[in-house]
Amino acid sequence: MEVTKQIKTNSKKDKLAKWLYSTGLIRLLNFRRGKQLIVINYHRICADHHQETLFDDEVFGPDQYEFQKQVEWLTKNSDICSEEELIAMVQGEVQPPKRGVVLTFDDGYIDNYTLAYPVLRQYNTPAIFFIPTLPIEKRRLGWWDCFAYFLKTSPKNEVVFEGKSLLPKTKLQEAMHFVLNFIYQNNLDVSVVMDRLSRACEVDFPGQDVQDRELMSWDQIKEVSDHGVSIGAHSHTHKILNSLDLGQQKNEIVDSKMIIEQRLGKKVRVMSYPVGSYHHFSEATKKIVLDAGYDLGFSFLTGINTYGNIDQMDVKRISVSNYFPRFVCTMKFPQLFCDCM
Numbered sequence: 001m002e003v004t005k006q007i008k009t010n011s012k013k014d015k016l017a018k019w020l021y022s023t024g025l026i027r028l029l030n031f032r033r034g035k036q037l038i039v040i041n042y043h044r045i046c047a048d049h050h051q052e053t054l055f056d057d058e059v060f061g062p063d064q065y066e067f068q069k070q071v072e073w074l075t076k077n078s079d080i081c082s083e084e085e086l087i088a089m090v091q092g093e094v095q096p097p098k099r100g101v102v103l104t105f106d107d108g109y110i111d112n113y114t115l116a117y118p119v120l121r122q123y124n125t126p127a128i129f130f131i132p133t134l135p136i137e138k139r140r141l142g143w144w145d146c147f148a149y150f151l152k153t154s155p156k157n158e159v160v161f162e163g164k165s166l167l168p169k170t171k172l173q174e175a176m177h178f179v180l181n182f183i184y185q186n187n188l189d190v191s192v193v194m195d196r197l198s199r200a201c202e203v204d205f206p207g208q209d210v211q212d213r214e215l216m217s218w219d220q221i222k223e224v225s226d227h228g229v230s231i232g233a234h235s236h237t238h239k240i241l242n243s244l245d246l247g248q249q250k251n252e253i254v255d256s257k258m259i260i261e262q263r264l265g266k267k268v269r270v271m272s273y274p275v276g277s278y279h280h281f282s283e284a285t286k287k288i289v290l291d292a293g294y295d296l297g298f299s300f301l302t303g304i305n306t307y308g309n310i311d312q313m314d315v316k317r318i319s320v321s322n323y324f325p326r327f328v329c330t331m332k333f334p335q336l337f338c339d340c341m
Helices: 012-023 064-077 082-088 109-124 133-138 145-151 172-186 189-203 208-212 218-225 246-264 285-292 324-332
Strands: 035-043 044-046 060-063 100-106 127-131 159-161 164-166 228-232 271-272 294-298
Touching: 012 324, 035 172, 044 064, 044 109, 044 159, 060 064, 060 109, 064 100, 064 109, 064 271, 082 228, 082 294, 100 109, 109 218, 127 218, 127 271, 133 246, 145 172, 145 189, 159 172, 159 189, 172 189, 172 294, 218 228, 218 246, 228 246, 246 271
Parallel strands: 035 100, 044 060, 100 127, 127 228, 228 271, 271 294
Antiparallel strands: 159 164
16 A cells, blocks of 8 residues: 655755744735635545655545645634635625635545544634535545556556556556546546556456445535535536546536535535646537536636636635645745746
């Protein structure tokens, strides 16, 4: 089993953040401009940075201790907005806060409930959890986790996939990136690629019980939705929308909304696009989302929002560093410290 990635502080941005934070200069410098809204996206929270996983390491963000530090800092230094407040702000019904921040989580992982949710409750912090409905209904992990599982558990030292020699034992990250980029660049049907990689690695899909324990249940999703967490859609199957025709995209977008509303008895008002960069959805996708009755659509790794110029079907989101000084610097100077595609 592989360990989740450690906090790394070797990049130039990390070193600059460390210097600004350790010298105290970060506290003396002006905060980001009041016209900006930062939407943070997490996927998984880990118990600690020695936690092991058979699945995708790179969807893990901070451990629970670091996440608590981040939330505590945000409650003291920013205005954390709820889904309702964000919608009203984007629609021009209320004045935006000076230092607006929104917290979002994608994919419905169990640690959103066991690790992130207790922290959110402790600080009375709103958030949005975006749920892909078929994985929750059928208890199936996403294709990126299955890719990682095939590569990590393969008995082969060399895996030949789409003409590329992959070395999962010694160059796992490189192998994983090749498979993901193969998907992203070609907008392929991920179910077909999963089958190909499974055969190439000589590894069956992970057992149902193994997949089941990585995901929240509907009861858990209902519980968080009753205590300050809004639930949005993240498509039905989590396929890349641009890999589908418009009719299939409509099914993904409409079905996920309908299923969540039936399960929770609450209106679903927001959606995040699977993967979420501008290669993975289109203007036609945005129109389908709007016509389906959503108030907002969210992209990912796309930047910072500017009040008065927010596309309601393209609310931009960023990821944040697990390294606390870099996190603080990103909140204060997002254009300089955030990483976007």
